[in-house]
Structures are given as structure tokens and as C-alpha cells.
Amino acid sequence: MEKILYVTDLDGTLLNRNDRINPISIKIINDLTEKGMLFTYATARSLVSARVVTEGLSAKIPVIAYNGAFIFQPDTGEILSQEKFTPEEMSEVKAVLDNFHISPLIYAFIDGVERVSWLTGKENDGVRRYLGRRKGDRRLNPVTGDGKLYQGDMFYFTCIGEKGELQPVYDYFSQNDKYRCTLQQELYRPEYWCEIMPAIASKAYAIKKLKKMWGCDKVISFGDAVNDIPMFEISDEAYAVENAVEELKAVADGIIESNENDGVAKWLKEHITVNGYD
Structure with a gap:
């Protein structure tokens, strides 16, 4: 059975227009995480800002912040990886x-x-x-x-x-x-x-690190903006939400429902089985 890392962007992808995750998405993702799904987010936000907008979401594995400049352990704030300017x-x-x-x-x-x-x-x-x-x-x-x-x-x-x-x-x-x-x-x-x-601070580079850190075989990602293109390019599968920019849709493997309509969570619920991955 393949070990899959699922990675989503936040703003415009998992978050709604009010900068929050819809309750139905939180329930679906938390339920799947409890059953073994390896799920995280990669965001341009800081960990401080991301913690606020992801309140209620279970994050049991490291998260990627500042567009890949950092990988944090979210419950403790421990820095697992960082990139800085010379x-x-x-x-x-x-x-x-x-x-x-x-x-x-x-x-x-x-x-x-x-x-x-x-x-x-x-x-x-x-x-x-x-x-x-x-x-x-x-x-x-x-x-x-x-x-x-x-x-x-x-x-x-x-x-x-x-x-x-x-x-x-x-x-x-x-x-x-x-x-x-x-x-x-x-x-x-x-x-x-x-x-x-x-240059090395990118979602794509951080995802590669996290994939190796957790011994995953495959990456599936979700996004909405042009800065998600490198993340899509290194993913085995990548899906753009309906509200995504056309440039991202052009390189996506498929288009899912919008951020307002719980597109990421619905896709996960449909494609992940109770006992593991599809």
C-alpha cells in the first residue's frame, strides 16, 4: 500500500472568504486523519497566522509555512527546517x-x-x-x-x-x-x-523534505494560485479548486469544487477509504 502525503494550500484553497475552514471540512479532514491519512498544509502564512485560521483542524504532522522557508511542528512551534538569506x-x-x-x-x-x-x-x-x-x-x-x-x-x-x-x-x-x-x-x-x-525556500522544496522525513511514496496536492505551480510540478497528482487562477488549472490533473464548497475535503472523502488509501 502506497504511503501518500496530502498537502493543501490554505488561502483560497482550504480557507473560505472569511479566512476560516468550513466546519464540514474540519470534520471530514479530522476524521480521515484519525484513520491514518497523512495530511498537512503549505502556506505563505506564518505559523502564528496559520494557527488562527486553522483552529479546530487536527495537524499531527509538520506544517510548511512562509511559502516553504520553514517546516514547523505545529503543536510545539519547533523549527524542523529553515532557510534564510545570506x-x-x-x-x-x-x-x-x-x-x-x-x-x-x-x-x-x-x-x-x-x-x-x-x-x-x-x-x-x-x-x-x-x-x-x-x-x-x-x-x-x-x-x-x-x-x-x-x-x-x-x-x-x-x-x-x-x-x-x-x-x-x-x-x-x-x-x-x-x-x-x-x-x-x-x-x-x-x-x-x-x-x-x-531560492531554496519554496513549497516544492519543503514538500520534498517532508516527504522524505515521513517516508512517503507519493504526494497529492491542492491549490489555487500561481505560487502553487512549483508544488504542483513536484506532486504525483495535483488538483486546482474551481476558483483557482487559469495558470494553475492549466497544469492541474483535475479541477475540484471551490474553497467555499469544501472542494479539498470532498475530494479527500471521495478518494480515501476507511482502511487506508485508494
Whole structure:
């Protein structure tokens, strides 16, 4: 019997428009997990943010956060794997962002504590919305100068703004094999997010690690956005939800029901038997 690892994206895939998992999906997935299904998620979110939106979901195996920069043990927060920028890469990222007058959110571990730092007074509407939805988040670290902004073990940059101002940043980093860069419109919102990571920090690479860690023979994945394409490419089977972008649907093995209609959970219920895998 094949040992299968099932991996889903969160936003737009498992989560509904209210950034929560429908109760029926939670019940189906938890029931299957209790019967032996190896199920996890791979998300661009932090573990802190993912814990909130996946409340009620049983996660008995490590989860992939920050688009693959980290693999965490969710119940303890233990870091099982991490990727970060080298000092040389950091200098280059800073120079490019300064050149295009982009003020980023920087994710880093500073003295062993996870922080999200940004320059006060440089917030645009998208950044203010991001911060407003995370009031009370202990990671938030407003700073007043570059000297305080670029510190610690940095592993993830998020730049929020209009597509036109972020396009030159994307064009630069997407053509440099030291980095992985994505540019996409935020779900249900007008602003765009440009995210910069070390090249090795990807859902695909982290899934390969997790597959080996758990001795799985096969990977089946679910997603909705362009940043899920590399994950689909390394999966044995990959399914796009009905609300997915056309680029992802084009490389999927099939289209399932939407995130609002419990597409992932329904597919799992239909294809996994009580005593194991199909």
C-alpha cells in the first residue's frame, strides 16, 4: 500500500472568504486523519497566522509555512527546517528595494524571537490593512530607521502596493537564480504583494523534505494560485479548486469544487477509504 502525503494550500484553497475552514471540512479532514491519512498544509502564512485560521483542524504532522522557508511542528512551534538569506543576499535585496523606493515588511528571527519589522511613517493602505488585521501580534516590530530594520536572521520580504510600483522589483529578482520572487494580487483585494525569499525556500522544496522525513511514496496536492505551480510540478497528482487562477488549472490533473464548497475535503472523502488509501 502506497504511503501518500496530502498537502493543501490554505488561502483560497482550504480557507473560505472569511479566512476560516468550513466546519464540514474540519470534520471530514479530522476524521480521515484519525484513520491514518497523512495530511498537512503549505502556506505563505506564518505559523502564528496559520494557527488562527486553522483552529479546530487536527495537524499531527509538520506544517510548511512562509511559502516553504520553514517546516514547523505545529503543536510545539519547533523549527524542523529553515532557510534564510545570506549577508550578501541581504545587501542586494536592500539595495534593490532602496533603488525603487519600496518599504518592505521584513520577517526575521532577532535574538531568537520571530519579528515582522517595518519603517514607521512609510505604511501605505495595504500595509495598514495588514497591520490592522494583526493587532496584538507579538511579532510586530515597528522601527524608525534602516539600521534597525535590517537585522537578525532575515528569511522573507513582503512588499505591498500597486502592481506598477512592484513590477520592477519582481522583474529583477525573478530573473536572479539566487532568489524566489512572486507577484500576485491579494485575494479579494486591489493591492498586490511582491514576496522575496531565498531560492531554496519554496513549497516544492519543503514538500520534498517532508516527504522524505515521513517516508512517503507519493504526494497529492491542492491549490489555487500561481505560487502553487512549483508544488504542483513536484506532486504525483495535483488538483486546482474551481476558483483557482487559469495558470494553475492549466497544469492541474483535475479541477475540484471551490474553497467555499469544501472542494479539498470532498475530494479527500471521495478518494480515501476507511482502511487506508485508494
